[in-house]
Amino acid sequence: MLRPRRDQARGADRSPEARRPALDPRPLPRLRGQPWCDDRPRPFDRDRGREPPQPDRNRHRRLCFGQADRGRAGGRAALVPGDVTRARGEPSAEFRLVAACCRWPTDVAAIRAAASAEPLAWPRVVRVARRHRVIGFVRRGLTMAGLDVPRRLDELYRPMLQRNLLHYAEAARLAGLLADAGIPVAFLKGVVLAELAYADQGVKQTVDNDILVAPHDVPPALALLDRAGYRLNDPRNIDGARLPLMIDLFRECQLVHRDTGALVDLHWRMQSLEQLAPEPVVADEARMVTVEGKPLPTILGEAMMIYLAIHGARHSWARIKWLADFNALLVKMDDASVAAMRDRAARDGVGPCIDSALIQCERRFGTPVPPEAYRSRRARALVWLADRLIFGPDETVDQHLVPGRYMRVWLASAAMMKTRPRFLAHVAWDIWVAPRDMLAMPLPRPLRPLYVLISPVRRVGRLAARGFARARSKTMRAPQEK
Missing domain, CATH: 3.30.460 (Beta Polymerase; domain 2)
Known part of the structure; x- marks a missing residue:
């Protein structure tokens, strides 16, 4: 945080140099889990105190480090960078370039427009492409658009x-x-x-x-x-x-x-x-x-398209790679085939999955889709949930760094995909019963409902054992530190 010193605030010098606030020499507060001495980037504003004010050309590069979800072992998750200067529902310029490269067939004009719209941080472009597993798309798109391919992207492509x-x-x-x-x-x-x-x-x-x-x-x-x-x-x-x-x-x-x-x-x-x-x-x-x-x-035809839509909706379209695959097959279908696909998905009870995939294709790649796809509230809810993961603060963050955030969005997406009681019962079973508990204690089919009681008990036992091991390690380290 930038603060003017008291002697400058009360001084009589009216020159521009004197009116410019000086940096506060006190250190910034230490974040939870952050070591005392580090040289990581901190939030800053390079335009404050300048006359005239400069345009904010690097807002997407200013990062702060926030505490990740406490879902990792020991509760000490890594500090994950998140962009706090951009609205949550607004994709970054780097993500828009990556999405333009994922259009099929390759749209050279869209790639050039996305590359020239805002100043780009090319290391972030590489991180976004790697996070969404679209390195081949980005390399091909930049090459066809006549743009320089980052060396790191070539190193990852081979x-x-x-x-x-x-x-x-x-x-x-x-x-x-x-x-x-x-x-x-x-x-x-x-x-x-x-x-x-x-x-x-x-x-x-x-x-x-x-x-x-x-x-x-x-x-x-x-x-x-x-x-x-x-x-x-x-x-x-x-x-x-x-x-x-x-x-x-x-x-x-x-x-x-x-x-x-x-x-x-x-x-x-x-x-x-x-x-x-x-x-x-x-x-x-x-x-x-x-x-x-x-x-x-x-598997070909409608069955393959429905499978891809269900797979993407189940994972909240966390990777744009899945959406690019669906879109590449969608552009080869005519209006009658799309209508038949939507009818079959509605008969199977997974219409919101197909409609959410169609909405995402139109929003990200500009593919024309039937306007009826926007009528489903559950489809719009699935799109809203997907936006929480596909871009924004998590567009460069892998799942293993923030497992809790991904799990919450996935569970909400599963509840929105279908509302039939038997399906919701299976979702509740998957949430309540851990697979490791079922494999650790194999039971015959008539006794398998007992996993509803066995799994919570074993989960509490694992948490207790983990806490005991953590307390014991602290006790053993205490004499050494003295």
């Missing part, structure tokens, strides 16, 4: 492209192995979506391969993936007694390759929440798509 090619090779290999074993599968998102939307594996960042199988095919699929070099990563330590429980109560598991580190998410349900939408029959709805000369089975 390993991303290598990772994409690795997952493409693994998808082609696993598709052949699963077909030879007679297991019907469908690849979701990933390399298949990159081919359908962009016809280029260098634009969309592929983090893993999502493979959908029928629930009764999960054990043979896991055995085949184990022989192919993959091990179960999340959840771990699944034996014969816990495998049926995992299939009944979970929707997916993650596997990692022992040598290359390639990831596979094995799904036996498409939707993250039960009773949200009808599950497809993989053997009947899977269609072949040629990706770089290799056939891969996937």
Whole structure:
């Protein structure tokens, strides 16, 4: 905070130098969890005391450090930068440039307009692109617009492209192995979506391969993936007694390759929440798509669009990458196809998810959508919740730094997606019962309602053990400090 000294406030000198307030030499108050000696940037106003006043050209660069959510271990979360000079509902100039680069087909005029509208902090552009996993979009857009690509963006793009090619090779290999074993599968998102939307594996960042199988095919699929070099990563330590429980109560598991580190998410349900939408029959709805000369089975048409909309709404569109994928497929559809998609989503009870995705596409990318999409109050509520995470103070902050804030928005989004009692009961179950408690104590199907009582008791026990360990560590450190 800038304050004039008393001797200057009472002085008789009327010169401009004397009227200019001097900096208060006292240090700023220490933030909670902040060390005593640090050189991090603090809020400042470089224009105060100047004559004439200068335009505020760097308001989006002035950062302050606020205490993050206390959801991390020990309650000592990292200090996360948040932009306090911009209104919460207003995206930054860097985010608008990244969103312009995510339009498909690439809009060179929009990219140049966004780049010249305000002075840009290019390190922040790179952070926003990395946070939303759209490094390929931004690099392609800047190159086509004739703008200089930051060196850091090129450094991040090369390993991303290598990772994409690795997952493409693994998808082609696993598709052949699963077909030879007679297991019907469908690849979701990933390399298949990159081919359908962009016809280029260098634009969309592929983090893993999502493979959908029928629930009764999960054990043979896991055995085949184990022989192919993959091990179960999340959840771990699944034996014969816990495998049926995992299939009944979970929707997916993650596997990692022992040598290359390639990831596979094995799904036996498409939707993250039960009773949200009808599950497809993989053997009947899977269609072949040629990706770089290799056939891969996937789900096409309205089912794929509804799945992408539900996935984005469930995660509050926290990454603009998901919205860019939906928009790239939307621009290829005519008005009749969009109307048929909305009708099917309404029959399935997930109309607000589709409408919120359409609204976001029009707001972020300028894609024309039916005006009927704005009539749903729940769709508008989902859009409002998504704005809390997709840009603003969290546009450069990853989920693991502020888990509490993300969790609150996700729970509110889940309650807005569907209002049927059975669906809300499943949402309440997911909130109340921890998955680790179910896997730690496998129970037969008739006794599984007891998890409603077991999970809170185990959660209290974990909190008590954590507090005891923290108090013991402080007691052991006290003699050493003396």
